Amino acid sequence: xxxxIFIVLxxxxxxxxxxxxxxxxxxxxxxxxxxxxxxxxxxxxPQGSRESQLLFDEAIxxxxxxxxxxxxxxxxxxxxxxxxxxLDILNEAIKLKPLEYLCxxxxxxxxxxxxxxxxQDLEAYYALPKSFIQFTPGGEKDxxxxxxxxxxxxxxxxxxxxxxxxxxxxxxSEDDYGFADYHSLGMLYVKSKQFDQAxxxxxxxxxxxxxxxxxxxxxxxxxxxxxxxxxxxxQFEKAINKLNDVGRYRNTxxxxxxxxxDIEDALKTL
Amino acid sequence: xxxxxxxxxxQTSKELQQHYENxxxxxxxxxxxxxPNFKFCDSTKVLHKRAYIxxxxxxxxxxxxxxxxxxxxxxxxxxxxxxxxxxAVNCNNETGRFRIEVLDSNFKKGHCSKALENxxxxxxxxxxxxxxxxxxxxxYDGYRFIxxxxxxxxxxxx
Numbered sequence: 001x002x003x004x005i006f007i008v009l010x011x012x013x014x015x016x017x018x019x020x021x022x023x024x025x026x027x028x029x030x031x032x033x034x035x036x037x038x039x040x041x042x043x044x045x046p047q048g049s050r051e052s053q054l055l056f057d058e059a060i061x062x063x064x065x066x067x068x069x070x071x072x073x074x075x076x077x078x079x080x081x082x083x084x085x086x087l088d089i090l091n092e093a094i095k096l097k098p099l100e101y102l103c104x105x106x107x108x109x110x111x112x113x114x115x116x117x118x119x120q121d122l123e124a125y126y127a128l129p130k131s132f133i134q135f136t137p138g139g140e141k142d143x144x145x146x147x148x149x150x151x152x153x154x155x156x157x158x159x160x161x162x163x164x165x166x167x168x169x170x171x172x173s174e175d176d177y178g179f180a181d182y183h184s185l186g187m188l189y190v191k192s193k194q195f196d197q198a199x200x201x202x203x204x205x206x207x208x209x210x211x212x213x214x215x216x217x218x219x220x221x222x223x224x225x226x227x228x229x230x231x232x233x234x235q236f237e238k239a240i241n242k243l244n245d246v247g248r249y250r251n252t253x254x255x256x257x258x259x260x261x262d263i264e265d266a267l268k269t270l
Numbered sequence: 271x272x273x274x275x276x277x278x279x280x281q282t283s284k285e286l287q288q289h290y291e292n293x294x295x296x297x298x299x300x301x302x303x304x305x306p307n308f309k310f311c312d313s314t315k316v317l318h319k320r321a322y323i324x325x326x327x328x329x330x331x332x333x334x335x336x337x338x339x340x341x342x343x344x345x346x347x348x349x350x351x352x353x354x355x356x357x358a359v360n361c362n363n364e365t366g367r368f369r370i371e372v373l374d375s376n377f378k379k380g381h382c383s384k385a386l387e388n389x390x391x392x393x394x395x396x397x398x399x400x401x402x403x404x405x406x407x408x409x410y411d412g413y414r415f416i417x418x419x420x421x422x423x424x425x426x427x428x
């Protein structure tokens with residue numbers, strides 16, 4: 001039931017950020033209404049198709065202040081490695097509606113591993129007076145978790161931990177936590193060598209979602225650092241078993257990848 | 271006279287329209303740079319689903335191979351920025367249609383020595399352990415890209 005609530009919550013919030021716009025909110029005959037209706041037509045075609053791109057162009061021509069057209073047009077460029085082209089288009093949407101589209105650019109900066117630019121955008125976004133909770137496009141992580149992970153990727157674990165803790169504090173209860181939020185925090189504790197906090201946090205992760213292989217890996221590392229060899233071995237073995245489980249939870253946007261060889265290497269050095 | 275005006279009108283509106291391939295990312299053969307021996311198994315159904323094309327051993331193996339084959343030449347290179355390399359993997363796991371883009375650390379168009387750009391492209395082309403896309407039980411050709419991040423001439427692991 002808890003998982004279902006998560007999914008519904010994430011979908012609702014993600015849809016709020018990037019979803020289709022209701023064209024009827026614009027006056028009939030206005031440039032925005034015409035642009036919006038053309039975009040509605042465009043998204044009926046496969047994403048990235050010539051037909052859709054031409055319709056987005058038409059929408060932009062009739063309603064150059066209609067931000068959603070730029071946003072939708074940019075998506076396939078990012079997904080297909082045309083970063084410069086995608087940014088050129090998305091930047092127009094951000095100029096018009098920073099509150100709605102700044103996080104999306106931050107997400108692609110994150111995806112393309114430019115953590116400095118990702119941090120810049122997210123700091124700018126959260127400084128906006130009306131900023132609201134936004135999630136990754138897949139809905140699995142609060143963008144404040146991404147900000148925390150981005151700090152960590154630039155070497156600032158303390159700021160990463162602080163950011164994630166502050167994010168989690170704003171939730172009413174653990175029921176609102178994402179499937180991997182404690183994992184993200186626990187992982188950063190391991191990386192900053194705060195092993196007691198890491199163990200405590202990663203154990204909490206297991207009460208929310210025990211299906212991430214990396215959680216056991218990081219628990220293993222924490223126990224290893226605490227010289228609890230038998231528990232470390234136990235956790236590394238669980239990590240390998242989970243990695244072989246096809247039903248495991250794939251922690252998208254984890255920030256750090258763990259491979260079978262990493263776990264095997266850790267086991268060898270016990 | 272009327273026909274001339276009409277045809278002139280059509281020409282103008284066509285010229286104003288931006289050219290798009292069937293899909294963003296479709297990369298037509300360019301005889302100046304592309305290997306003529308690379309063929310799609312079915313050029314009418316080339317996927318744009320990058321996650322379906324994987325490297326044996328995952329991204330870690332891919333990066334290790336890139337780093338192993340990368341020769342750091344300090345005289346040529348203190349480059350900081352990114353290389354985005356787009357390419358296709360056909361249903362026989364062969365690669366082709368490589369295109370490279372150089373970006374600086376602010377994600378603007380970047381510059382590096384031609385020697386470095388060529389070297390990066392050649393090590394990307396030397397990756398051979400690609401597994402073509404299998405989507406809904408069927409084999410496909412597909413497009414993918416890799417993003418190589420560099421700091422002071424060194425490849426940064428993800």
